[in-house]
Amino acid sequence: MSEKHLIRPYGDRKDDGVIQLSFVLPVPVSEKAKEAAAQLAKKLGLSHVLVSSMEKAGEDYSFFVVYGRTHMQLDYAAIEVPVVAHRKHAFDELNDVIERDVGRKIVVVGACIGTDSHTTGIDAIMNMKGFAGDYGLERYRMFRAINLGSQVEPHALVEKAREVEADAVLVSKVVTQRDVHKEDARTLVEAAKQAKIFDKTIWIFGGPRVDHKTALELGFDAGFGPGTKPSDVANYIYYRLLERQGRAPPPQPTAHGTPDAIIQGAEKP
Amino acid sequence: MAQLFVEPGKVVRARELAQKAARGVQAFIDRHSTVAIERTVLRLLGIGGAGARGAPLSNLLVDKLREAKVLHKGAAWWLGRALKASPGRDPLQAIERIAAYPEKLPPLSPGEDAELRETIRADARSAARELREKVEKRKELKRSLQVGSFPGAPWKYVIVATGNIHDDVEQARAAAQQGADVIAVIRSTAQSLLDYVPHGPTTEGYGGTYATQENFRIMREALDDVSRKLGRYVHLTNYSSGLCMPEIAYMAAAERLDMLLNDAMYGILFRDINMQRTFCDQYFSRRICAFAEIIINTGEDNYITTADADEAAHTVIASQLVNETFAHLAGMPDELIGFGHSFEIDPAREDTLLREFAMAMMVRELFPRSPIKYMPPTKHKEGDIFFSHAYDVMSDLVAISTRQGIQLLGMMTEAMHNPFLMDRYVALKAAAYVYRAARHLGDEMAFKPDGIVARRQREVFDKALALLEEVAKDGMMAAIGKARFGDTARTETGGKGLDGVFERAPDYFNPFLELLEGRA
Ligand code: B12
Numbered sequence: 094m095s096e097k098h099l100i101r102p103y104g105d106r107k108d109d110g111v112i113q114l115s116f117v118l119p120v121p122v123s124e125k126a127k128e129a130a131a132q133l134a135k136k137l138g139l140s141h142v143l144v145s146s147m148e149k150a151g152e153d154y155s156f157f158v159v160y161g162r163t164h165m166q167l168d169y170a171a172i173e174v175p176v177v178a179h180r181k182h183a184f185d186e187l188n189d190v191i192e193r194d195v196g197r198k199i200v201v202v203g204a205c206i207g208t209d210s211h212t213t214g215i216d217a218i219m220n221m222k223g224f225a226g227d228y229g230l231e232r233y234r235m236f237r238a239i240n241l242g243s244q245v246e247p248h249a250l251v252e253k254a255r256e257v258e259a260d261a262v263l264v265s266k267v268v269t270q271r272d273v274h275k276e277d278a279r280t281l282v283e284a285a286k287q288a289k290i291f292d293k294t295i296w297i298f299g300g301p302r303v304d305h306k307t308a309l310e311l312g313f314d315a316g317f318g319p320g321t322k323p324s325d326v327a328n329y330i331y332y333r334l335l336e337r338q339g340r341a342p343p344p345q346p347t348a349h350g351t352p353d354a355i356i357q358g359a360e361k362p
Numbered sequence: 363m364a365q366l367f368v369e370p371g372k373v374v375r376a377r378e379l380a381q382k383a384a385r386g387v388q389a390f391i392d393r394h395s396t397v398a399i400e401r402t403v404l405r406l407l408g409i410g411g412a413g414a415r416g417a418p419l420s421n422l423l424v425d426k427l428r429e430a431k432v433l434h435k436g437a438a439w440w441l442g443r444a445l446k447a448s449p450g451r452d453p454l455q456a457i458e459r460i461a462a463y464p465e466k467l468p469p470l471s472p473g474e475d476a477e478l479r480e481t482i483r484a485d486a487r488s489a490a491r492e493l494r495e496k497v498e499k500r501k502e503l504k505r506s507l508q509v510g511s512f513p514g515a516p517w518k519y520v521i522v523a524t525g526n527i528h529d530d531v532e533q534a535r536a537a538a539q540q541g542a543d544v545i546a547v548i549r550s551t552a553q554s555l556l557d558y559v560p561h562g563p564t565t566e567g568y569g570g571t572y573a574t575q576e577n578f579r580i581m582r583e584a585l586d587d588v589s590r591k592l593g594r595y596v597h598l599t600n601y602s603s604g605l606c607m608p609e610i611a612y613m614a615a616a617e618r619l620d621m622l623l624n625d626a627m628y629g630i631l632f633r634d635i636n637m638q639r640t641f642c643d644q645y646f647s648r649r650i651c652a653f654a655e656i657i658i659n660t661g662e663d664n665y666i667t668t669a670d671a672d673e674a675a676h677t678v679i680a681s682q683l684v685n686e687t688f689a690h691l692a693g694m695p696d697e698l699i700g701f702g703h704s705f706e707i708d709p710a711r712e713d714t715l716l717r718e719f720a721m722a723m724m725v726r727e728l729f730p731r732s733p734i735k736y737m738p739p740t741k742h743k744e745g746d747i748f749f750s751h752a753y754d755v756m757s758d759l760v761a762i763s764t765r766q767g768i769q770l771l772g773m774m775t776e777a778m779h780n781p782f783l784m785d786r787y788v789a790l791k792a793a794a795y796v797y798r799a800a801r802h803l804g805d806e807m808a809f810k811p812d813g814i815v816a817r818r819q820r821e822v823f824d825k826a827l828a829l830l831e832e833v834a835k836d837g838m839m840a841a842i843g844k845a846r847f848g849d850t851a852r853t854e855t856g857g858k859g860l861d862g863v864f865e866r867a868p869d870y871f872n873p874f875l876e877l878l879e880g881r882a
């Protein structure tokens with residue numbers, strides 16, 4: 094066990110525990126409403142509560158900005174989050190190692206599934222142009238990237254993956270209301286199992302509300318969230334493919350990481 | 363005041379090209395109809411209810427006629443024929459009877475046929491009159507109240523999207539009290555792909571409520587009430603897009619909506635609806651909007667949330683000119699065409715404010731009589747709500763000082779969720795401040811004739827012109843096939859809803875089209 098590292102929020106001084114909040118209460122603006130806001134903050138465990146603003150947000154609603162101090166602290170040393178564990182290859186280098194180690198193009202199929210019509214996320218990963226100056230998979234000599242676009246039914250995606258014998262399937266979900274992203278992801282996994290391609294394919298889930306942990310829980314190999322670059326995904330697929338073929342040592346775990354979690358938080362700007 | 367640094371000759375040329383491109387499509391539109399158009403005709407003729415399991419009667423009827431392969435004559439004709447064959451029956455039964463054996467119907471003499479058409483035309487005229495009365499009622503209320511924060515201020519437009527129409531009402535009321543001029547009720551995800559309009563109130567929608575006639579009615583009633591209390595008119599808007607554009611336009615007219623999102627290409631590009639279908643549907647829907655004096659909002663802002671806003675700026679201008687022509691062809695006056703665009707350039711770059719000024723002024727000046735619909739930053743919004751708020755305020759500044767007509771206010775929580783009550787409050791308070799603080803800024807300000815703004819306008823317009831040259835030469839449908847708009851390619855026979863498009867028979871009958879086109 095490493096040494097403890099206790100922390101609290103930092104406002105103006107170390108360990109002062111200052112937090113700012115804003116919320117609406119469904120009551121008209123009044124001194125009583127302000128007191129209600131203060132009491133709420135105290136119930137949340139804050140001390141030194143200051144209701145810095147009470148605004149009339151309609152006749153029956155009050156909007157508050159509140160400051161307070163928390164006494165909570167936590168041990169930073171005990172927190173575990175997956176981190177990047179492999180060395181990331183640059184564009185040309187990755188093409189070369191794929192050629193050397195895989196010996197053929199890696200086939201990937203991608204889509205934004207269900208009724209979701211957001212294409213920009215999957216396009217950022219797959220299209221030539223890529224994202225934030227980082228080329229998309231289509232641009233890589235050693236990838237064959239098939240982007241089906243948006244509003245693709247999970248079954249249709251699975252069917253395509255089977256047809257082209259995809260090495261990896263890239264799934265995007267941007268709309269997350271009522272957890273529709275999870276529902277669609279589960280449908281996809283079911284369909285893949287039925288089509289008997291679940292075990293031989295790498296399943297990757299992505300979107301602004303997706304993280305690695307959730308993706309694992311849903312049965313995927315990996316999850317990628319906001320700020321992902323195509324090169325993160327390209328590298329991940331390469332490593333995972335070798336690992337699946339038992340041809341490379343699994344990526345090295347770091348001090349706090351687990352080997353499975355090669356990705357989240359990778360090379361954020 | 364807004365300045366335009368583009369040579370007038372180029373603007374004239376661009377308009378000619380846009381007209382040429384749109385006319386090619388219009389020729390197609392004029393020979394075709396769709397199931398959505400026919401359903402709208404039936405609704406206009408009073409077939410508004412729903413069957414036992416919630417299916418709209420207009421759908422049941424049109425499906426019967428389509429299955430019987432007789433729809434190309436027009437649903438209105440068949441309704442007339444059915445009621446003549448079985449007078450006194452309910453329309454569904456009457457149509458079911460004749461659709462079962464259309465070939466067994468005794469043919470009508472030319473005199474009888476003409477008489478049948480006359481009867482339905484009379485019904486159509488009285489339906490149109492009724493609709494007109496509702497529009498007048500709406501205008502009367504608006505005339506009696508203040509409109510907007512002050513003359514020349516953009517109308518502050520905010521969204522409600524709880525998924526429950528009654529909660530939407532509650533939030534809309536609060537928003538109006540906070541200063542909103544326009545309430546948009548967001549539709550349930552994927553309603554666009556439904557080939558019918560659901561019936562009744564929505565209390566459990568997905569990211570919004572369905573656009574239904576009942577939801578429209580509930581919300582308009584609440585806004586009438588709050589408008590009167592505030593002494594300021596609060597507009598209502600919804601979406602006439604997807605597979606039911608004309609039906610929703612009709613319902614909006616009947617329930618006194620003020621505006622509709624309605625774009626000639628949005629469904630094609632962003633919902634993968636078949637282009638033949640959308641082109642036909644947008645036409646009839648806009649005919650209705652023109653009749654009911656509903657302001658349409660076009661959707662060019664979506665191009666620059668998909669493609670890079672700086673690089674694709676010219677596609678916005680080119681598409682607006684095309685949308686303008688389509689709207690004119692559907693009889694819409696400039697005053698009802700709210701051209702859409704947005705403040706979307708990546709904030710990580712330099713001098714984006716000048717580039718946004720360039721676009722906002724250019725759009726303003728290209729369509730001087732139209733209420734420009736200005737959208738806020740959305741795509742580059744991230745979870746830092748404080749930065750996001752500052753970013754929104756910049757768009758408020760551009761909106762007021764270039765006199766955009768309708769401004770959708772940016773939400774600091776755009777990257778997370780549908781607007782919360784407090785998000786709207788913060789946005790409305792900031793916009794009110796900026797409008798007040800910069801009320802006359804536009805009048806005082808002039809950009810250099812050869813500075814960044816002027817050069818940017820000329821550069822964008824030249825690219826728009828080149829794009830229009832290509833579109834006019836190859837045709838609209840081919841241009842869409844090459845992903846010229848919104849970075850999205852679609853084919854003429856791809857997408858959803860093509861099976862609902864059909865060629866009109868020589869004796870096709872649509873009494874409303876006759877009326878709306880001024881032929882009757
Ligand atoms: C642009 C946009 C649109 C455009 C989409 C244009 C297009 N061609 O995609 C239009 C206008 C069409 C649109 C429509 C709608 N939208 Co929208 N939209 C946005 C907006 C503003 C930006 C999204 C975006 O382009 N981001 C840029 C991309 C590059 O980022 P990204 O998606 O996060 O992708 C990155 C990572 O997440 C990751 N990634 C994503 N997918 C994948 C997949 C894989 C395999 C991997 C490895 C990585 C990965 O990599 C990418 C690059 O780093 C967001 C708000 C916001 N600022 O986030 C709302 C937003 C996503 N939309 C929203 C909604 C609700 C809708 C609608 C449902 C509204 C409605 N009721 O009609 C409709 C969609 C209807 C439908 N059937 O889906 C909500 C979603 C709320 C939620 N959490 O569920 C948001 C958050 C807005 C809001 N505050 O309400 N939208």
